[in-house]
Amino acid sequence: MFSRRTSWELSENPLSLALAERKALGQGVLDLTESNPTRAGVGYPVEAILAGFSDARNLVYLPESKGLLHAREAVAAYFKVRGNQVPVERLILTASTSESYSFLFRLLADPHDRVLLPVPSYPLFAYLADINDVEPAYYQLDFDGLSWNIDLDSIEAAARKGRVKAVILVSPNNPTGSAIKPEELKALNVLCLRYGMAIISDEVFSDYLFGTAKERYISLASNTEVLSFSLGGLSKALALPQMKLGWIAANGPADVLSEALARLDVITDTYLSVNTPVQNACAGWLTMAGEIQQGVLRRVKGNLEFLTQSAEKAEVFLYPVDGGWYAVLRAELGMPEDEWAVALLKDGGVYVHPGFYFDFPAEGHIVLSLLPQPEIFEAGVDRLLAFLKS
Ligand SMILES: Cc1ncc(COP(=O)(O)O)c(C=O)c1O
Structure with missing residues (x-):
């Protein structure tokens, strides 16, 4: 059955x-x-969080496929403070980061196409891949005694086998805590261009960087070389997973980026999954980040x-x-x-x-x-x- x-x-x-x-x-x-x-x-600033729900706009339904404009503007402001200029047209709201993954897998992969996942990493990926009929393939993160490094050869070896539509980065990674380095991104961009792969960069933990990692951090929201999606959300940015608000910031070469955004628009319009009260509250909440x-x-x-x-x-x-x-x-x-x-x-x-x-x-x-x-x-x-x- x-x-x-x-x-x-x-x-x-x-x-x-x-x-x-x-x-x-x-x-x-x-x-x-x-x-x-x-x-x-x-x-938590409990009163201020709860006050976010007392908004008369919550009584009006405005089905906006990418999310309400003022909510996307608030997310754009969040990116700006972190040094990334993300126009609202390139922002898509979702009901969680897990949902963002599903939408992107649907956008990029046909059944049995593959997505490349880091190991070690977060166990939910295998399920997300199964549910979306994509096959997980893996690349290694290697520890050299000082830091974790992306094994680029393992990415290339997997890409050579074909049907790899996206490389997933988790930066900082769960659980290694390692973030992508500039030289790794450079090499990854070359591989992605060579093999026609997009990058999905899970940056949910990027507000929690220690020591010099903070200055060194690079968000893929600014990656123009390759079709890239930077994922984040309130579950980690505000430690409010119950509010169910995630976002995708898309970037990349103009032609492929506009096609991706147009197709994502249809996916999000089909579900309209982000609830109105959270979108109305998020601008106020993000000021408490x-x-x-x-x-x-x-x-x-x-x-x-x-x-x-x-x-x-x-x-x-x-x-x-x-x-x-x-x-x-x-x-x-x-x-x-x-x-x-x-x-x-x-x-x-x-x-x-x-x-x-x-x-x-x-x-x-x-x-x-x-x-x-x-x-x-x-x-x-x-x-x-x-x-x-x-
Ligand atoms: C690396 C990583 N990405 C995504 C998620 C899920 O985030 P969300 O609650 O927005 O679906 C988690 C949850 O722990 C996580 O560790």
Whole structure:
């Protein structure tokens, strides 16, 4: 009865089962995977956010395919503050970044065409590809001892096999925290032109860059060389995932860009998925970006600092992080990652994600969210490191 594209393995894995069992028994869990900002107690300007809904314009429906003009103007202003000039005609609003991916896959790929995804990366991609009938192909991010680098040869090797319509960048990446470098973008543009590939750049974490990574950061919203789509949204920019507002900023050579925008217009017009109250509120909300992001940055930087010091003391390797909400440890676990994560949960009451969820190429990776409340994070990290030692 059902489509092949939905024939997923739906049973719970041993780690989820162990978590459910622990919770059912009323045993506490130090959750180091918590990445829902609305549960992390980062502090929001509550009154001001709620005031955004009291807008008489919410009673009027204006079906605008790319999103309401004043909302797109607010997003253009957000880009401008970050040094990117994005005219409203090149901005498209969506109901989330995940939806942006779906629309772009529909725009670019026929069934069984391929999109190139980074590994390690975020596990949702495989599902987004399945749902949209595109085949995921992969390129590597390699760690050279100092930073993560895009393995351009693996992009070219995949592109040579044909039918690759887009390369996906996640910058900063989830979970490696690495951002694209200028020389990588230059080389990627050459490959994309050679093989007719577009670039989809997921920049949802670009407001959370640490140290010098902030000055070095490049958004693909300014990439004119190749058809490029820069994705962002309120889920990370304002730590408000429940508001369901994402955006696509398109750029590239004029002819292909205008064709892409015209076709996207039909896709968005077919769904008109972005609700009116959020579009009316977003200009006001975006003026609070600095305040909200400061709160989140304080949290992730504070937790990262604690983790850095603790890992150093325990002689456990912590990958350097350019930005984002995650950190990755590498250690000798003495057993497969999934068994280790279950043992840590059962014996130590600490919940972490094993690296294989994100397709790390080798065993021994542990992925932590940097969002949990400091008391939970610090107690969890202490127990995790003690467990590693034992
Ligand atoms: C890299 C990355 N892109 C996109 C998303 C999804 O964003 P949205 O809530 O806007 O769909 C996430 C969610 O965690 C993410 O980590």
